[in-house]
Amino acid sequence: MRNYKNVIAAYSIMIFLIILVGIFQSWSIALTILNYCLISAVMTIGANIQWGYAGLINFGIMGYTALGGLAVVLVSVEPVKKAWQVGGLNILACIWIIVAIIFVVKFILNRFDKSKLRNYSVASVILGGIILLRVTAAPGIEAIESVDPAKTGFLGGMGLPVLFSWIFGALLAGGLAFVIGKIALGLRADYLAIATLLIAEIIVSIIKHEEWLARGVKNVIGLKRPAPYEIDLQTSEWFINLVTKFNSSKLNLINSISDKQEALNQMVIDASSVYVKLCFTGLFLTVVIILLIVTQKALYSPWGRKMRAIRDNEEAASAMGKNIVKEHLLIFILGSAIVGLAGAMMVTNDGLFTPGSYRPMRYTFVIWVMVIVGGTGNNFGAILGGFVVWFLWVEAAPIALFLINLFTSHLPETNAVRVHLIESAPYFRFLVIGIGLLLIMRYRPQGIIPEKIIKQ
C-alpha cells in the first residue's frame, strides 16, 4: 500500500506545481505546460516500453517523433492537385522502383548462397536502383517544387480529419521501427544506442531536405485542428454568454458600460485560448489514460512477465524457449509506434510542422532523462518523469532568472557578471536537467517511482 501513497503524493505535488504556475503566471501558460507534459508522457510510455520492459536502448526517439509529425501533414493537409498532375506520376513510379529493388534484393539473398558474387550483385542492384530513382524522380521533384513555391510546392496530404493522423503516425513509426529493428536489433546495447541515434538523424535530414514531401525546412503551417479555433469562439454567442456567466461577479463591479464591454472582450479572448487548450488537454488525457491502462495490463500479463524475463536474463529466457529476436522486434515496434503517436499529437497541438526544430537534444535525450528520472519499468513513474522533467525544462529559466536576480541584487544593474548571467538564464535548464539526471542515477537509480514486481 505504501507504494500507492508514494505515487499519489508525487502526482499531487506535480498538479499543485502546475496550479501554482496558473496562479502566478497565467492559466494559459499552465495549460500549455500541462499539454506538453501529457505529450511527453506518451513519449515516455513508448520509451519505457522499450527500455523498462525489454532493456532496449533506443536513442532514435527524435526520428519517430518527426515521422509522427510528418504523418499529420500527409493525412490532414488538402492534396495539391496541380502538384500531383505535374509530378505525381514520377513519384508513384519511384515508389514502384523502391518496391522492385527490395524484391530483387530479397530474391537474390534467398536464392543464392553466401558468396562474394552475391554481395557484389546486391550492391550493384542497389546502386543501379538509386541511380534509376534519381533519374526518374528529378524532373517530377522539380515540377512539384515549382508549383506555387511560396505556399505549396509539395504534394500535400489526403485531406482527412487530423485525428486519423495520430493512428497513421503510429503506423508509420511502427513500420520504420520494423525496418530498423530488422537491421539493428542484433547489436550490443551501446552500439544499438549509437546506431539508432544516427538513423534518426538520417530520417530527420530526409524530411528536412525532401521538399516535395512536406515542404522541408520551409515548414507547413496552419494545420487542421481537432479543437475549435479561437476566432470562431470569440464570435459565437454561447461562448460569450458562458464567459459572462463565469465572470458575472467581476463584471458587476464595473459601472461604465464601455469599460464593461472592454473587460468582457479581454475575458473572452483569454477564455477562448484557455478553452482551446482545455479541448487539447481532454484529448491528450484520453490518450494517456488509454495507453496507461493498456500498458499496465500488458506489464502484468504473461507477456509482460516474459518480457521482463528476457530483459533480466536473455540466455535463461532463450533456454526456456522464448524467441528473443521476435519479442525484441515486437517491443521495438510497439514502443516506436507510441512515440510516433506522440509526435503526431505534438504537431497537432502546435498546428505547424517544422522539421528544422527536430534536434536530438530536445527529442531524444530529454525524453530519456524523463524515463530514467521517473522510474524505468513503471508506467506511473515514466509518466511522472515526463511531467517533472518537462516542468523543469520550461520553468528552469524563469526560476534561474529569479535566483540570479536575488543573488546579484547587491550588484549594480550594469555589472558585467550580472548582465551576462541574466542573458544566459535560458541555458540553466540544461544544467538543471543534467545535474538532476546525475543525482538520480547516483542516489536513486531506479527512479522516483521504482519498478514494482508483483509476485504471482
Place this chain on the structure above:
Amino acid sequence: MDFLNAIIVLFNFTVIPALAYGSQLALGAIFVTLIYAVLRFANFATGDMMSFGTMFAVILTYYFQSLGFGLGVLPTALLTIPFAILMMILYMLIIDKFVFSYYRIKKSPPVQFAMVSVGVMFVTQALIRIIIGPSDRRFLDGEKFIIKATEFKEMTGLAEGITLKSTQAITIIVTLIVVSIMFWFLNKTKTGTSMRAYSDNEDLALLSGIDPKRVVLITWVIAGILATIGGVLYGLDKSYRPFVYFNNMLPIFAAAIVGGIGNPFGAFLGGYVIAFAEIFVTYAYKRFISYLLPEHLEPDSLLQLLSTDYKFAVSFSILVIVLLIRPSGIFKGKVI
C-alpha cells in the same frame, strides 16, 4: 581532354578538404575509442567535451590578442592549446572523480555509463553556454592562405587553381604529429603497454600489478589532449559554435565504429574513411568530367550522387552498412 586540370579540380575540392576534415574526425574518433577501450563505455559527451576544451582556447585567444601576444603568421590559438588542454584535463578529472569513478568501482553495465555520460553532456553543454554563449565565433588570426588559387594559376599556367588554407595545413600536420606521438606512447612505452593490457583483460592486468587508477588517469590525460586539439583545429578551420560540436559527435562515432571501436589505429583511419566518403559522394563532378570529355559531350546535370544536405546521412549510412556486414569494424575492434 585536359587530364591535369581535372586532377587539380578533384584535388582542390575533394582531397584537401577531406584530409583536413578527416584529421579532425580522426582525433575525435581516437578519443571515443580510447575511452571505450579503457573505461568501457560509449561517451555521449564527446562532442561537448571537445567544445569545452575549445572554449578555453577561444577565451585565451581573445585574451592574448588583447595583450598583443601572437605567433605572427600562425594563429594565436596554437599558443593557447597547452593551457586549454590543462583546463580540459582538470575538468575531465573532476568529472571522473565525481561521476564516472563511482560507476567504475561498482562495475555498472555499459548502458548505465552511457546514460551517465548523457548527464555529463547536459551539464557540459550548459556550462559552455553559460560561460561563452551559443553564438558563432571566429578566432582565427595570422595568415589565412598558404597557396591562393590565383597565385597557383599564375605559377603553373593552368586553368584551375589549388587553394590551401593555412588551417588545413596546420590541421593535417598537427594531427599527424599528435597521432604519431600517441601511437609511439601506446606501443613503445611501459605505461602505454600497461594501458593496453588493462584494456585487453582488466583482471589479469590487476594481477600483474598495474595500478588501475594510474591507467584511468593517463587515459583521461590523453583524452583531454586529443579532445582539445581536435576541437581547436575544427574551430579554426570552420568557426566555433557550441551547437555544431554536438552534431560533430555523430560522424565521430561513425568513424570510431567503422574503424573498429576500441582500436585507435582503426579510429584514425575511420576518420578519413568517413570524411572522404562524405565529400566524394556529395561532390558535384560536373567540372571534373567536363575536363575529361570532349566538349560536345559535356554533361548538363551537376553529376552529384547526393545533395550536400545529406552529408551526415552518408556517413551514417556507411556506419549502418559496416554494422550490418562487419560489426567489429573494418579493423578488428576492442584491442587498444
